[in-house]
Amino acid sequence: MNLPLAATGLAAGAWLAYAWLPHLATPACTWRGPRGAHRMALTFDDGPDAGWTPRVLAELARLGVPATFFLVGERAARAPGIVREMAAAGHEIANHSWSHRSLWLLSPARTEDEIGRTHALLGDLGGRAPRHFRPPWGMVNAAMFRVLRRWRERCVFWSIQTEGLRPRSALAQAAHLRRRAHAGAIVDLHDAEGLAGAPARLLAALPVMVDELRAAGYDLVTVTELLEGTSHLDGGPGNAGTPRLP
Numbered sequence: 541m542n543l544p545l546a547a548t549g550l551a552a553g554a555w556l557a558y559a560w561l562p563h564l565a566t567p568a569c570t571w572r573g574p575r576g577a578h579r580m581a582l583t584f585d586d587g588p589d590a591g592w593t594p595r596v597l598a599e600l601a602r603l604g605v606p607a608t609f610f611l612v613g614e615r616a617a618r619a620p621g622i623v624r625e626m627a628a629a630g631h632e633i634a635n636h637s638w639s640h641r642s643l644w645l646l647s648p649a650r651t652e653d654e655i656g657r658t659h660a661l662l663g664d665l666g667g668r669a670p671r672h673f674r675p676p677w678g679m680v681n682a683a684m685f686r687v688l689r690r691w692r693e694r695c696v697f698w699s700i701q702t703e704g705l706r707p708r709s710a711l712a713q714a715a716h717l718r719r720r721a722h723a724g725a726i727v728d729l730h731d732a733e734g735l736a737g738a739p740a741r742l743l744a745a746l747p748v749m750v751d752e753l754r755a756a757g758y759d760l761v762t763v764t765e766l767l768e769g770t771s772h773l774d775g776g777p778g779n780a781g782t783p784r785l786p
Contacts, residue, residue: 568685569695573724573766579759580725581766582749583608583698585636585674586732588615588622592739596731597625599743603750607631608763610674610696613638613658615732620665627666632762634672635659635693643675648683655684659691672696672763696763698728702745703738710744718752726763 573579584607587593593609600607609626611633616623626633637643638654646654655673663669673693675684680695688695700720702713717727729746730738753760 569680569697570726570767571697572699572722572726573763574769575722575724577759577769578723578757579761579766580721580723580727580753581608581761581763582727582729583610583634583674583696583763584729584731585610586615586640586730586734587611588619588626589732589739590619590622592733592743593619593622593731594625595743596739596746597622597629597631599746600631601629603747605750605760606762606765607760608634608672609731610634610636610672611658611662612636612640612732613654613661616658616661616665623662623665627668632672632764633662633666633670634674634696634763635662635670636674637676640676642677642679643681643684644679646681646683648681651681651683652687652690655687655691655693659693674698694767696726698726700725701728702749703730703735703741705735707735707737707741710741710748713741713745714748714752717749718756721753721756721758723758724766726766 573581582605584596587596587609588611609631611623613635623633635655635658638657641654643651643654659670669692671693672695673688674696678697684695699722700717702708702717708716729742731742733739750760
């Protein structure tokens with residue numbers, strides 16, 4: 541037997557078992573909320589961004605919309621005031637790992653560190669422990685599920701993404717959301733510039749999206765409110781607070 545080839549095959553098999561096969565378990569993650577209520581959740585990934593996130597927060601306040609922010613730990617550590625502002629405004633704060641590296645590339649120990657460090661920091665800054673985790677790019681590994689059980693966080697994906705790996709104009713994003721809107725949808729948006737120009741396009745699209753969703757009868761809530769049937773207006777469990785509506 542060719543030992544280098546055998547070792548390569550074993551390494552490839554180990555990687556498949558650790559990083560690829562766990563995707564078969566992603567139905568255990570949450571992709572959407574209940575379809576019975578006419579509700580949707582707007583979620584924002586990759587922040588906080590010192591330039592863009594405050595502008596997104598200001599627009600959400602103007603529109604009177606509570607949202608869920610999946611924050612990157614090292615970025616939150618550099619902008620703690622923005623995280624506190626989110627919490628004070630009634631938005632939900634959730635975990636998006638410490639460094640935004642793909643979980644496919646992380647060992648079990650590094651996966652624990654990425655999730656656990658962010659959990660602790662966001663709990664300190666936001667005043668309550670985050671309850672949800674979104675893996676960067678939706679990539680999971682076998683260690684993630686055990687780590688999330690330890691920190692009592694739920695894996696949350698999305699059912700609608702208005703802008704993916706290629707840019708989409710503000711009007712195209714709003715049209716995409718309008719066509720795919722459904723009760724229980726979790727909408728994935730970005731308030732940091734992972735894709736060039738994404739936050740600017742989002743800010744232009746956001747008021748159109750909100751107006752159209754409300755005209756269609758949707759109530760916009762946080763992820764916890766969507767999944768548990770509570771409301772920021774009734775002080776239900778899991779809320780970050782009461783949004784400062786205009």
